[in-house]
Amino acid sequence: MSTLAAPLEAPPAGPGRPAYRVTGQRVLSSEWAKLWSLRSTWITLGLGLLFLVAFGLIASSRYKSGIGSGDVDPDFADSTAVSLSLFGTNFAQLALGVLGVLVMAGEYSTGMIRSTMAAVPRRLPVLWSKAAVFGLVALVVGTLGAFITFGFGSGIVSGTPAAMSLTHAGVVRSLLGAGLYLGLVGVIGTALGALLRSVAGGISVLVGALMLIPGLVSLLPSSWRGDISPYLPSNAGASMFALTHDSTTLSPTAGLLVFLGWTALALAGAAYRLVRRDV
Amino acid sequence: MIDAQRLTKRYGEKTAVDRLDFAVRPGTVTGFLGPNGAGKSTTMRMIVGLDAPTSGSVRVNGHHYARHTAPLQEVGALLEAKSIHPGRSAHNHLKALALTHGIPRRRVDEVIDLAGLGSVAKKRAGAFSLGMGQRLGIAAALLGDPQTVMLDEPVNGLDPEGVLWIRNLLKGLADEGRTVFVSSHLMSEMALVADHLIIVGRGRLLADTTVGDLVREAGGDTVRVATQDPARLREVLAGPGVDITGRAGSEELQITGLSAREIGLKAAEHGIALFELSARTVSLEEAFMNLTRDAVEYHGSTTGIDTLAADGRAA
Secondary structure, eight states: OHHHHSOOSSSSSOTTSOOOOOOHHHHHHHHHHHHHTSHHHHHHHHHHHHHHHHHHHHHHHHHHHHHHTTOOOGGGTTOOHHHHHGGGHHHHHHHHHHHHHHHHHHHHHHSHHHHHHHHSTTOHHHHHHHHHHHHHHHHHHHHHHHHHHHHHHHHHTTTSTTOOOTTSTTHHHHHHHHHHHHHHHHHHHHHHHHHHOOHHHHHHHHHIIIIIHHHHHTTSOHHHHHHHGGGSHHHHHHHHHOSOOOTTSOOHHHHHHHHHHHHHHHHHHHHHHHHHSOO | OEEEEEEEEEETTEEEEEEEEEEEOTTSEEEEEOOTTSSHHHHHHHHTTSSOOSEEEEEETTBOGGGOSSHHHHEEEEOSSOOSOTTSBHHHHHHHHHHHHTOOHHHHHHHHHHTTOGGGTTSBGGGOOHHHHHHHHHHHHHTTOOSEEEEESTTTTOOHHHHHHHHHHHHHHHHTTOEEEEEESOHHHHHHHOSEEEEEETTEEEEEEEHHHHHHHTTOEEEEEEESOHHHHHHHHOOTTOEEEOOTTOSEEEEESSOHHHHHHHHHHTTOOEEEEEEEEOOHHHHHHHHHGGGOSSOOHHHHHHHHHHHHHHO
């Protein structure tokens, strides 16, 4: 009660009254603290890392044993150490994207959003901070996972046609691309959480955009398919970390730009809804 | 200081808050009263910028809430309970809010102690009882050492000790010169803490008054007397400021302006026999009910039956 009991001289800006102030950096540090103070963050990030490493190593071992027995699965026929190591990206993106949705939509489902927006009534700094903090964390986890998996995976497949080392052209670029892709998936998840304000809705749209739409596009006439397919979020993203590219895929740089475009679109929609609608 | 001007909020066809004009001043506890659904919570949400008014405006300490550089230092608000993430501890919840403003860690510990949460500060807030959740909400409201404190139904879920704590806290804050704005649908609770009252019903301002004025306007203190000789008693009691009513032929009189004691003494002095002498103080609850009767959104079933019966008679 000490501070409260202290008499107020000439409020609100009297002497002795501390000069608090909301700044972008402070909102960032608040979101950083919020992220790490929930158990679900640790569990989901751990799952994402586990998916990335475990599935990459399993794929590498399957390839190795297939080569050894002379019975290579046709899906693995033209694999490289990079593609085998990044086999788990599809699963890791689910964990990291879902956590991104939770970071934002979880505030709406619990009621925390009222406290958050009362503290930062300008609202947008919260969205930017959440996207930046979680995007960075997902980027670090993704990059770390990609390099760890390649470190072990390339050892498993050494001596096979898929063998590659870090010094091989494009390998480091692919691994960094995978990390960046996972980071941006985290940002998209956060944006979808803000856009839909619902954990279930955000996860559904995320899974739909990354995993279902590519399947649906195969129903289109083939002449359209070639024009649309490379620009879908999942395919553009895959171009970022694929080692080899052909006429049906975008170059890594084009893939990155298209995927950044999707990310910006999701963030813009989230920002619009955040500012325009009541909390 | 909170200043609402023609504040209006519509959700489609429904008008939740209808052209509210009021001011909440520093140094006193202002009660914000109204039946359920009267628009109290919506008004409070607009004050801290969670909802945007459809028209009109509300300012806090001279500015819109979102314009302040340190909003938590201007208004500390407890809104509907549980504006927290259940997976986060009370300490981490308050720390995260404090970080946005650069509020020092020591202040977080201070409000935890102030709210009596010391022993549970490290536990997940989701495991808190309703009362503990309220205390955490109040700790968060006081975090920025705010000039204006606004609490929506703060006594909900608190045990008697907690209710007493809130009462003293609110009075203490007002005595320090802060603006204290507290909503409730319980007149009896408000009467104990509030000096000023803002009463709303169906989104409209019904009264902007003080506790004393509300009672006086609602009928004040009436004494009911039954006597053998009403005509003579009227003569005896008549005087300035005394108001006597009663039906012709009835032994009963309603008297305002004199206490039951004075009436009894006068009657004895003049040898007038009294059969009944009872002070009938209009309670704040009744005054409030009279004021809001037409504005109650959700009538209980008994009221509904009464209304039906009345309609039946009318038809």
